[in-house]
Amino acid sequence: MSKRRDNRLNSREVDVALEPIEFNTLSFDEAFRSFIEDAERRGLREHTITYYQREIGLFGRWLFSEDKAELISRVVRADINSYVDYLKNERGLKNGTINTRLRAIRAFFGYLKDSKYIANNPMENYPLLKSRTGNIETFSIKQLRQLLNAPDRRTFTGLRDYTYMLLLLETGIRLSECTGILVEDVKLSEGVVFIRNTKNHFHRYVPIQSKMKEQLRRYLKVRGTCESDALFVTLDGEPMQRSSLQKIVGKYGSRAGIKGVRCSPHTLRHTFAKISVMNGAGVFELQKILGHSSMEMVRIYVNLFSSDVYKRHKEFSPLKNL
Structure with a gap:
């Protein structure tokens, strides 16, 4: 048995x-x-x-x-x-x-x-490949002036595009984040813009200063009311699509004859980070404004663009007293 x-x-x-x-x-x-x-x-x-x-x-x-x-x-x-x-x-x-x-x-x-569709995850703890971070492309001050002088602000599209590029430079926001900004998100009296369409789904406010506030005030006055709530609209009053906003910086970069740097919204984001770091911005402030979920990219900006190390090098250079 x-x-x-x-x-x-x-x-x-x-x-x-x-x-x-x-x-x-x-x-x-x-x-x-x-x-x-x-x-x-x-x-x-x-x-x-x-x-x-x-x-x-x-x-x-x-x-x-x-x-x-x-x-x-x-x-x-x-x-x-x-x-x-x-x-x-x-x-x-x-x-x-x-x-x-x-x-x-x-x-x-x-x-x-x-979801329990597989018993073993082949990507668990799989390491990313080592990738050297090369030089991050940014605009020089001269190139920024050329870029921002390119739109014809006597036209609605020129005024809109100038305001859009100035906002990217002032805040360092991503293209996709800018696409999602509504008129109601612009808080001129508080000096901030509410960013709702974020990469990590954590909404945030980004600060804007007097020049940007004045430019947004001018644009909003000319923009007037239309059916769309989007901040940036077409001549027909329709919201600007991501693909259209993507092309604006390149269009004016080409018109201004800017060479040696990729003219894109992300280059303006990098430029914001560079100028902020060079003017003394700390990693925590930069992380909050840029909306990074980790410090990795912020540290790269600081390592590349911080001027402190160059100033200190004057003090401890081995060749100083030779």
């Missing part, structure tokens, strides 16, 4: 019993679809969702080419290593670009693990 089974399962048997069926059946396409649907439910920015679709979609194509997309649960760490090797050796991508893809893939597998 066989021994009666113990009704209580051991730990290994419990794992088997409670393992979701999806562990063995979910394909890459199904997993990818679930991830994007979850991102939409959580209200992630359209720009972020597009980023995930692009980067994870490219990873999915590689999985299909390697016959590894049928079951997402069978993707292991060695496959991630192979994908990185492919990007480096066959595609010739730089480490920074590869890291952009790895961050998206990490979010993807993190979601699958948290």
Whole structure:
């Protein structure tokens, strides 16, 4: 007579019993679809969702080419290593670009693990590639004057574009953040602008000084009332789209004949950081205004642009008394 089974399962048997069926059946396409649907439910920015679709979609194509997309649960760490090797050796991508893809893939597998669609996360503690931070492009004061003198402020679009570029320079806000600003977010009496469309979903106020307040006051007076609540609008009164705002700095940079630097909203953000650091801004103030969730990028700005070290070098230079 066989021994009666113990009704209580051991730990290994419990794992088997409670393992979701999806562990063995979910394909890459199904997993990818679930991830994007979850991102939409959580209200992630359209720009972020597009980023995930692009980067994870490219990873999915590689999985299909390697016959590894049928079951997402069978993707292991060695496959991630192979994908990185492919990007480096066959595609010739730089480490920074590869890291952009790895961050998206990490979010993807993190979601699958948290949702219990996979038992093991191949991206768990996966290190990003070392990427040297090169010189961050910024505008010189001369280039800033050329850029800001380029719009024809006798036209509505010129006045609008000048105000937009001045606001980017004054506050260092991101393009996507500027796109989301409403008229009601401009608090002239308080000297702040409310930023609602943030990268990390933490709303914040950014300070503006007298020149910026006066320029916004002029623009708002000319803008008048229209159906859209957006701060920056077209001639038809429609809100300016991200793609249109993206092109403004480049258009006027080209018109002003600016060379040797990429004319973009992000370059104005870098320029804000540079001038702020050179004028004595601290890391905590800079982090709060720029809306960085960590100190990493702020420290890079300080290391690159702080003038203190150069001033102190005059005092301790080994050649001083030779």
